[in-house]
């Protein structure tokens with residue numbers, strides 16, 4: 001495996017993490033090419049939550065892996081990882097029963113501190129939250145957020161220090177499959193030769209898949225986030241509050257303290273409820289309809305926001321697949337293309353697992369990390385076209 005030449009297309013969280021995992025598994029010749037520069041796609045536009053507050057065992061396993069991975073990057077390389085906590089709200093007794101199960105499963109996955117809180121306890125800890133309609137919540141005190149841009153930049157540096165190459169300003173524009181095997185990649189700059197290509201192009205993965213003759217179904221979704229500037233400092237600081245019911249098909253609000261006088265907030269929904277957008281859609285500020293819905297939903301969950309105003313806003317793309325699960329592994333039509341795509345609204349927290357699974361698929365690692373808890377990411381499911389509806393919930 002040491003001699004296989006791998007080209008990773010895309011230097012977002014999925015691409016740079018796959019490159020590092022390939023190097024960890026002994027692949028020496030790794031080149032990452034990016035049309036722009038590391039972190040300049042969705043990864044630099046996310047709100048960066050890394051958490052494990054899920055119910056199903058595979059969903060918890062891949063996120064627990066992500067938490068441990070970013071803990072290690074913080075410890076060993078100084079990544080900023082702000083552990084402000086994460087609260088997923090519960091709206092009925094069934095949610096609470098699920099959350100009790102989650103706490104047990106998280107412990108088994110090595111996350112010891114998740115807890116179920118009742119509504120009174122939530123109100124006691126964070127008096128600013130409106131809890132009248134809640135039965136409680138699932139709280140991860142050591143969950144937190146990273147800055148996707150900072151991580152991509154740092155990881156790109158590590159790839160280089162470990163002997164790999166990272167080529168910014170190098171778009172893949174064509175690909176020639178060589179008769180004896182391998183690829184000659186046509187880029188905006190010098191050609192790149194490789195034995196295997198990793199498609200980690202985020203929202204552009206459909207375009208890159210087509211160039212490689214290894215199509216992937218994507219339904220890129222436009223999302224946005226804002227800062228909320230508060231008239232008075234909030235104490236205590238708020239954790240990341242996720243007020244979204246998975247599977248509801250309706251956007252839910254999320255918000256967290258960035259500083260005492262500033263929140264970061266947005267609307268999240270699992271399903272691809274909006275029209276797919278082109279990966280090249282112009283990005284900018286959120287629109288008025290988004291703001292109206294956000295302000296209304298925040299007002300239902302957060303008291304005392306008099307005098308608050310919207311500060312900065314931005315949009316970015318969830319690189320979502322039709323069944324909301326990442327597609328990771330060797331492509332069913334071309335074994336010399338490995339997919340590391342489809343992080344949707346979870347790509348930051350899933351990238352460590354996506355990178356690991358992609359690198360293991362490429363190297364044929366003997367003891368796959370997630371063998372016992374298959375997350376359902378196998379590209380085999382796209383062999384006959386786009387996968388049908390969702391198989392498991394994926395929420396940030």
Ligand SMILES: Cc1cc2nc3c(=O)[nH]c(=O)nc-3n(C[C@H](O)[C@H](O)[C@H](O)COP(=O)(O)OP(=O)(O)OC[C@H]3O[C@@H](n4cnc5c(N)ncnc54)[C@H](O)[C@@H]3O)c2cc1C
Pocket residue numbers: 009010011012013014015033034035036037038039040041042043044045046047048049050148170171172173200201202203204208223224225266315316317318319340341342343344345346347348349350396
């Ligand atoms: C507002 C918002 C909030 C979010 N919040 C969270 C969150 O809290 N937690 C979470 O886990 N996730 C979150 N996400 C989702 C997360 O940002 C994405 O899932 C993740 O960043 C996708 O990473 P990626 O590496 O697949 O894609 P990208 O980061 O988009 O990287 C793809 C790269 O490929 C490059 N590229 C494209 N085409 C080519 C080509 N032809 N040749 C060479 N290079 C190419 C691009 O330049 C880009 O750098 C959020 C997203 C948004 C928009």
